[in-house]
Amino acid sequence: MKPRFKHLLGIELLTRSDIIGILDQTESFLEVLKRPIPVVPALRGKTIVNLFFEPSTRTALSFSLAASRLSAHCVNFSFPSSSVQKGETLLDTARNIEAMRVDGVVVRHSMPGAPHFLARRLKAFVVNAGDGCHEHPTQALLDAFTLRQHLGSLKGKRILFVGDIAHSRVARSNIICFSKLGARVAVCGPPTFLPTDIEKLGCEVFYRLDKILYEVDVVNMLRVQNERTDLSLFPSIREYRALYGLTRERLSKLDKSVLVIHPGPVNWGVEMDFEIAEFPQTLILNQVTNGVAVRMAVLYLLAGGHEET
Amino acid sequence: MKKPERVLLAGGRVVDPGNRRVRIWDVLIQDGRIAKVGKQLRATGAQRIDCRGKHIAPGFIDMHCHLREPGQEDAETIATGTKAALAGGFTKVCPMPNTDPPIDSEALVRFELARAKEAGFARVYPIGSCTKARAGKELAEIGSMKQAGAVAVSDDGSWVDDPQVMRRVLEYCKAFDLPVISHCELTGFPYGVANEGLVSTRLGLAAGPDVSESAAAARDILLAEFTHARLHIAHVSCAATVSLIRWAKARGVQVTAETCPHYFTLTDAALETFDTNFKVNPPLRTDKDRQAVIDGLADGTIDAIATDHAPHTKSAKEVEFDIAPAGFIGFETAFSLGYEQLVLAKKLSLADYVSRMTTAPARILGLPMPCLQPGADADLVILDLKARWTWTRDQVFSRSQNSPFFGRQLHGRVIGGFLGHKQFWFLHPA
Numbered sequence A: 001m002k003p004r005f006k007h008l009l010g011i012e013l014l015t016r017s018d019i020i021g022i023l024d025q026t027e028s029f030l031e032v033l034k035r036p037i038p039v040v041p042a043l044r045g046k047t048i049v050n051l052f053f054e055p056s057t058r059t060a061l062s063f064s065l066a067a068s069r070l071s072a073h074c075v076n077f078s079f080p081s082s083s084v085q086k087g088e089t090l091l092d093t094a095r096n097i098e099a100m101r102v103d104g105v106v107v108r109h110s111m112p113g114a115p116h117f118l119a120r121r122l123k124a125f126v127v128n129a130g131d132g133c134h135e136h137p138t139q140a141l142l143d144a145f146t147l148r149q150h151l152g153s154l155k156g157k158r159i160l161f162v163g164d165i166a167h168s169r170v171a172r173s174n175i176i177c178f179s180k181l182g183a184r185v186a187v188c189g190p191p192t193f194l195p196t197d198i199e200k201l202g203c204e205v206f207y208r209l210d211k212i213l214y215e216v217d218v219v220n221m222l223r224v225q226n227e228r229t230d231l232s233l234f235p236s237i238r239e240y241r242a243l244y245g246l247t248r249e250r251l252s253k254l255d256k257s258v259l260v261i262h263p264g265p266v267n268w269g270v271e272m273d274f275e276i277a278e279f280p281q282t283l284i285l286n287q288v289t290n291g292v293a294v295r296m297a298v299l300y301l302l303a304g305g306h307e308e309t
Numbered sequence B: 001m002k003k004p005e006r007v008l009l010a011g012g013r014v015v016d017p018g019n020r021r022v023r024i025w026d027v028l029i030q031d032g033r034i035a036k037v038g039k040q041l042r043a044t045g046a047q048r049i050d051c052r053g054k055h056i057a058p059g060f061i062d063m064h065c066h067l068r069e070p071g072q073e074d075a076e077t078i079a080t081g082t083k084a085a086l087a088g089g090f091t092k093v094c095p096m097p098n099t100d101p102p103i104d105s106e107a108l109v110r111f112e113l114a115r116a117k118e119a120g121f122a123r124v125y126p127i128g129s130c131t132k133a134r135a136g137k138e139l140a141e142i143g144s145m146k147q148a149g150a151v152a153v154s155d156d157g158s159w160v161d162d163p164q165v166m167r168r169v170l171e172y173c174k175a176f177d178l179p180v181i182s183h184c185e186l187t188g189f190p191y192g193v194a195n196e197g198l199v200s201t202r203l204g205l206a207a208g209p210d211v212s213e214s215a216a217a218a219r220d221i222l223l224a225e226f227t228h229a230r231l232h233i234a235h236v237s238c239a240a241t242v243s244l245i246r247w248a249k250a251r252g253v254q255v256t257a258e259t260c261p262h263y264f265t266l267t268d269a270a271l272e273t274f275d276t277n278f279k280v281n282p283p284l285r286t287d288k289d290r291q292a293v294i295d296g297l298a299d300g301t302i303d304a305i306a307t308d309h310a311p312h313t314k315s316a317k318e319v320e321f322d323i324a325p326a327g328f329i330g331f332e333t334a335f336s337l338g339y340e341q342l343v344l345a346k347k348l349s350l351a352d353y354v355s356r357m358t359t360a361p362a363r364i365l366g367l368p369m370p371c372l373q374p375g376a377d378a379d380l381v382i383l384d385l386k387a388r389w390t391w392t393r394d395q396v397f398s399r400s401q402n403s404p405f406f407g408r409q410l411h412g413r414v415i416g417g418f419l420g421h422k423q424f425w426f427l428h429p430a
Helices: A016-033 A058-069 A082-086 A090-099 A114-121 A137-151 A169-180 A209-215 A237-244 A248-253 A274-278 A284-303 B078-087 B106-119 B142-148 B163-176 B198-203 B211-227 B239-251 B261-265 B268-273 B287-298 B331-344 B350-356 B359-365
Strands: A047-052 A073-078 A104-109 A125-131 A158-162 A184-188 A204-206 A218-221 A259-261 B006-016 B021-030 B033-038 B047-050 B055-058 B060-065 B090-095 B152-154 B180-182 B231-233 B255-259 B379-390 B409-419 B422-425
Touching: A016 A058, A016 A137, A016 A169, A016 A284, A047 A058, A047 A090, A058 A073, A058 A104, A058 A125, A058 A137, A058 A284, A090 A114, A104 A114, A104 A284, A114 A125, A125 A137, A125 A284, A137 A169, A137 A218, A137 A259, A137 A284, A158 A169, A158 A209, A169 A184, A184 A209, A204 A209, A209 A248, A248 A274, A259 A284, B006 B350, B021 B350, B055 B350, B060 B078, B060 B331, B060 B359, B078 B090, B078 B106, B078 B331, B078 B409, B090 B331, B090 B379, B106 B142, B142 B163, B163 B180, B163 B211, B180 B211, B198 B268, B211 B231, B211 B239, B239 B255, B239 B287, B255 B287, B255 B359, B261 B287, B261 B331, B287 B331, B331 B350, B331 B379, B331 B409, B350 B359
Parallel strands: A047 A073, A047 A104, A104 A125, A158 A184, A158 A218, A184 A204, A218 A259, B006 B047, B006 B055, B060 B090, B152 B180, B180 B231, B231 B255
Antiparallel strands: B006 B021, B021 B033, B055 B379, B379 B409, B409 B422
């Protein structure tokens, strides 16, 4: 299957059938990952560069594992964010990558639109691994895949996002992705965490967690960014946890069929109590496993790999 | 440019913004002044320019632009900027003082005037800083700058945050009958690279709310009322500011306002591709704001149209959206955009539209009233309103090429004009 898109810049640019195509491809790679030797030769000879302008552990690792399980060469570059200000511009970086003749670039950057900037200037395909507060499309795909495994389909399911929606690229990509797959999406957080006009994206908006938590099929918790503990956004961690945290008390009242996901890394004791890790329907580690398979599917589709896996 | 003795502009439609009239008249120019205007003038021995099918209007005045000299001559100079201004039909331009160093003294005002004179393109009427070094703390030498030729004061690019300082600036300027031009943007909000709303939410851009502009405008309007001073609000971009100005004018506050072609032409939907050529401050806003700006122009709430011409080098703009400088060049597309959005869209008559770029800024700044009457300076432009054209990079006169309007079909075009003794032609009049 040849995809309709050359780059993966955001979920917003994908159709429902594009998304389903990627998820279906993911199924076959998940099967590969279960083999004793979880490697296929699909992208042998291809070179993929992981270009991380922002610190990341799991996403960078997940992409490089995905590339190596497809037999591609994968090179990791990470730049401290300050080098953007003082030296090489993104344009220079792009031109240098071009000169080294790579097939694909996976980019994470603190500024929205940076992958789009690269995509306009490179012949290589570009995968957005997170651009500022804009999008994180592979996270949305792996979350959709994980939920599909457990729910069969997202159609008609109620999914609640809790936390700092305004500063979350995961929230944006997931809201768009789950909506395209037919889910009913709601967001909940203090008004200072909800971006302007979020309801126009088609979500219901709640300021009080207890009003909506017990009505939903899936809770997508979001990280309270440490760097955002700005006192003008919320008064204290203590108050945040009391009002919006997935605490032991709230967990005890939650229906056992409710699924809990979180993009990680979790601030245990802030947005979620540690006991949630033991909750049978917490899918955080399933998300991580599926992440490798989803990224294999994305790289495979964009790099135009061979059919046999 | 040559120096004709007598020139007859024959058969054109003369736009008279003062009297809100357009009629077919000949214009006779002699020694850099308009000698006669009327039907079928006889002028033996004069150079005859056939203007049939063309319109003739007073030269436009741009009361808000950035010529970047001194300090950023790689982006623009007074010479390149004033030539680009002429190409857009602007025979008079008012550069903002946020240069490096900022124009905050008599000597620097004189420097700009000297440079403009050397260049010999559009006439320059400098705007001085209202505070020293544009720092918003101490009054600049406004009186001396006025004597040297400054026509207004402004700390454009920054808002005068301290209300006591703004109050003093407004009061002090009363002695010189100078308008204080306010760049309305509250200081406490994070700098917004886009308008806060659905588009910024979708794109994850660090946005600034429109209330940053309107709340700043509200304070300055109330201070102008309190001090009985003259306030001019720069680059109005949102509906709330338009309403506040309308309210203030009804109360008799001495407030005037300008907007720019992009605020009635574009909306934040244009940011979709993260093209830095659409980044501007104030940011492009919603369609509701765009409509409100047009309504404000139509009912006179917004007096003038200025370009906010803001040249930036290619390397400065070829970066991530967040760190690109705001603003784009505007002289060479302004007339066509306004003609399309306001006149062809039947929001303003041609004469009213021209008045927003001629008599309105002249009245605000105390410049001679632009008109095509005998005795007036022959500052005029010749327009081809039937022209359909596309602006391309090889046509640009500005030293910079940061514009979102390349490739766009434009309506109406400046083909040339007169600047006193000088003729300038960008297209042949025929």
